[in-house]
Amino acid sequence: MALKHFRSLTQILGAINQSKICGQSIKASLLLRKSYTTATSGEDPRAVAGQTVVSERRGSVVTVAINRPKSRNAVNQETARCLLGELQAFDSDKDLNVAVLYGKGGNFCAGYDLKELANHTATLKLEQDVTKGPGPMGPSRLQLSKPLIAAVSGFAVAGGLELALLADLRVVEESAVMGVFCRRFGVPLIDGGTVRLPHLIGLSRALDLILTGRPIGAQEALAYGLANRVVPDGQALHAALELAEKISSFPQQCLRADRSSAMYSCYDAPSFTEAMQYETDHGVPVIQSEAIAGATKFTSGEGRGGKFS
Numbered sequence: 001m002a003l004k005h006f007r008s009l010t011q012i013l014g015a016i017n018q019s020k021i022c023g024q025s026i027k028a029s030l031l032l033r034k035s036y037t038t039a040t041s042g043e044d045p046r047a048v049a050g051q052t053v054v055s056e057r058r059g060s061v062v063t064v065a066i067n068r069p070k071s072r073n074a075v076n077q078e079t080a081r082c083l084l085g086e087l088q089a090f091d092s093d094k095d096l097n098v099a100v101l102y103g104k105g106g107n108f109c110a111g112y113d114l115k116e117l118a119n120h121t122a123t124l125k126l127e128q129d130v131t132k133g134p135g136p137m138g139p140s141r142l143q144l145s146k147p148l149i150a151a152v153s154g155f156a157v158a159g160g161l162e163l164a165l166l167a168d169l170r171v172v173e174e175s176a177v178m179g180v181f182c183r184r185f186g187v188p189l190i191d192g193g194t195v196r197l198p199h200l201i202g203l204s205r206a207l208d209l210i211l212t213g214r215p216i217g218a219q220e221a222l223a224y225g226l227a228n229r230v231v232p233d234g235q236a237l238h239a240a241l242e243l244a245e246k247i248s249s250f251p252q253q254c255l256r257a258d259r260s261s262a263m264y265s266c267y268d269a270p271s272f273t274e275a276m277q278y279e280t281d282h283g284v285p286v287i288q289s290e291a292i293a294g295a296t297k298f299t300s301g302e303g304r305g306g307k308f309s
Contacts, residue, residue, distance in 0.1 A: 053082035054104070060097040061244045062090050063237070069105025072155055074113040075163075080138035083163075087139040091146060097248040099144075100240045101167060102151035103160075111158025111182060112136055126190075137163055140191035143263070145256060147247055151240035153233070157215075158182035162191035165200065168259070171240040172218045172227040183213025199266055201225050251290040257282045 054065045064086045066073040075083070090099045103109050127133025135141045137159045150156075150167035156178045164170050164178070172178075180189065189210070198206040201224045209216060221227035231239045247255070261279040269275035 051082075052076070052079040053086055055086050057096070058241065059245075060095060060248045061100065061241065062086075062093075062096050062098075063100045063102065063241070064090070065101075066103045066109055069103075069107070071113060071115075072107040072110035073103035073105070073160070074110045074115075075137050075159060076113040076116045079113075080134065080136060083138035084134050084142075087142060087144065087148070091142070091144050096146070097252055098147045098149065098244040100149045100151055100237070100244050101163065102237050102240070103153065107154030107160075108150065108152045108156040108176070109160030109163050110155050111160045112187070114185065114187070117187075135191040137191040139163075140166055142166070145260070147244075147255075147259065149240045149244055149247075151236040152176050152178070152227075153236050158187065159191050162189060162193040162196075165192060165196040169228045169240075169243065170221075170226065171229045171231060171236050171243065172221055173231055173233045173236045174218050175233050176218050176221075176236075177215045178217075178221055178226065179215040180210050180213045181215075183210070195267075197226075251294060254286045254290045254294075257286050 051067055054067045056063050056065075064083070066075065066079060066083070068074060068076075068079060087099065087101075090096050126136060130141050133141075140159075140162055147169070148167045150164040150170045152164055152170055152172040153176055154173075156164045156172075156176060158179075158181045161178050161180065180193065182189070194206075194210065197209065200206075205224050208214075216224070216226070218227055218230045222230050229239060229243070261275075261282055264278050265275035269278065
């Protein structure tokens with residue numbers, strides 16, 4: 001499924017031109033993108049300084065990092081614009097299959113920057129029509145056509161939880177804390193939290209978190225289905241990258257067709273019959289493009305016994 005919103009190049013450039021890209025000029029940003037390495041040995045230090053969002057290409061996988069560690073990676077307007085731009089760029093790049101979203105400095109994201117909300121209310125702009133503009137956290141209104149994995153460490157709360165819910169999968173460190181902490185301050189969930197959370201973990205459990213604002217740890221999140229993997233502290237990004245590389249290694253047209261069908265049946269299908277029709281309509285073309293070749297590999301002995309490598 002292609003992006004439903006923000007397709008216009010004019011719109012994208014308009015969002016970019018409102019401010020410097022992630023703390024840099026557009027020209028400098030483009031030059032630094034060319035210097036990214038496909039290895040996992042680290043980032044160009046020039047690409048980190050002054051940026052609120054840092055991305056790095058690793059073959060067919062891209063990492064997108066929120067880089068405001070002193071604020072526990074709380075998102076301000078600039079960061080929101082950068083996150084939106086990075087995930088739009090990922091979705092439109094034919095050479096990228098999976099993105100990993102994480103936070104630098106030990107926290108995933110502490111939500112929207114309430115200091116900015118309190119002190120710069122006059123400059124805040126919110127498009128209420130969800131089809132015409134981004135949410136406060138940036139990419140929360142997107143419907144990506146490719147998988148996104150959240151590598152969660154430290155706090156993923158309030159709007160930060162909503163960013164984690166945007167992801168297909170969440171790899172969560174043992175000491176991570178999730179929750180609707182904004183409940184305490186009267187800040188509503190308007191980045192998809194009330195939409196995605198009930199679908200993921202069921203209405204009863206979602207309301208427990210939404211109404212109380214209580215913290216939820218990694219093991220409880222795993223039991224709820226909010227976390228897909230729990231890993232030792234400091235290992236979320238590494239584990240998420242391994243998972244991303246595995247997902248990226250599969251035939252992509254088939255994978256995206258199945259993912260799109262699952263999303264449609266969950267959020268958009270008006271009936272079981274229409275969901276089944278969507279699955280068939282999007283699955284049948286894959287038989288010619290990928291399934292026959294895959295069946296040929298199987299008959300030659302590849303993948304026997306449930307082996308994935």
